[in-house]
Amino acid sequence: MRLLEILSAVPFYETTTAIDNVEISNIEVDSRKVSEGSLFICISGFTVDGHGFVEQAIEKGATAILAEKEVVSSVPVIYVADSSRASAMVAARFYGYPTQKFPLIGVTGTNGKTTVTYLLESIFNQYNQKTGVIGTIQMKIGQESYPVNNTTPDALFLQKTFNQMVNENVDKGIMEVSSHALDMGRVHGCDFDVAVFTNLSQDHLDYHRNMDDYLHAKSLLFAQLGNTYNIDKKKFAVINEDDPNNDVLKRSTSQHIVTYGCTNDAQVMATEINLEVTKTTFTMLTPEGFFQVNSKLIGMFNVYNMLAAGAAAISLNVPLQVIKEALENTGGVSGRFEPVDDKQPFATIVDYAHTPDSLENVLQTIKEFAKHNIYVVVGCGGDRDKTKRPLMAEIALKYADKVIFTSDNPRTEDPQSILNDMTEGIEADHYEVIEGRRDAISHAVSLAEKEDIILIAGKGHETYQEIGHTKYDFDDREVARDAIKAKGK
16 A cells, blocks of 8 residues: 555654655564565554664665654654554554444453453354454454453554454454553544443552543543444443443443443343352343343353343344343353362362452352352462552452462562562451462362362463563463362372
């Protein structure tokens, strides 16, 4: 594509030389990925500034540079006020505005995003529609899976991926949208049709100034649904009516609102809820009628996740019978309330709960069916919100008979310092501190007896432990399974 055509998406820019005949074969923000004919966009990141890699990009074949600061270059340079914003504009233009070619659902909230996207994928697949999913665990197009590094990747990656979805005839796009991504503008250029809000509780206060700032970031997804109405392409905001922040989200959007909940009056509601150890049953009431749900997903938080997915699917005209069948056929999500079962006489559950609210949700669920002792193995991540550390400890101690505090992903922090933040001021005596996570899990398993329940919280689906700047192989599920086998011997 001609560079001038790509730049038609950017209203104001300056060039160092004529660009009339410059052709662009691809766009890159990582100089290592540049190839012959690339437009290299210099992004000023938190740790790396792309303006320092212009020479490397040219050596690898870049035919033009887009920048916001002065650079030395032997190829044309296009200067803009904000190269990060411009990257979303030119990427969307280069790939032909792909999200205008299929409905796109964005799911945001502190907890439940992954499960809701997983449920939506199941619903649309049940409806014989091909899906593309971008989430925390992986990216999927149809049945093909790809790894992801961020909950929501950068704007260029997204537009390139959505274009791939168009080429592979995807019917529906589904994406987890983090507060970081919204605040940084990573989803600029994405034409959302449905925005889903799960809930809001304390997290990411290492990044956001306070909870109001965190909520504001979440609200951007709903504001970005647009301000006009198209009868052929209606847009919806799906909002948890039971969350105390629901009114802020409602006021953030001009689009059609669909509410869901269990307590406050909502358009999509769960009644006659019955929570059991192996299943959850309830009646889902909707504007289109009602149906019974008998799900393998456990806990009240999963009732909300199913309501959120059901409400979004109803907004996109999926029949109720399809939604019912999908919810009932869907098993657990990797690392979310996932049992580790090696025929041991006690239960072992691995869950991604890494916020005070998500930990409390999981422990409340366990408390409802626990017959004996509850053991919790939990830590907090390094280089992240420090204010939630004592809260996590307080919640674990409130619900568990025995708590083992341990390392999560310490990253560049001293693991013992993190544990000190968690345990400082604790007056309870039903806890231990075992820094090594493998040792902590093994110790919990060694203590467990018949009908006890062990919760290993914080890392869930992750298959690594990040210490310093290195990721080491570590999977809570495998470590627990090894400890159970060792105990059996």
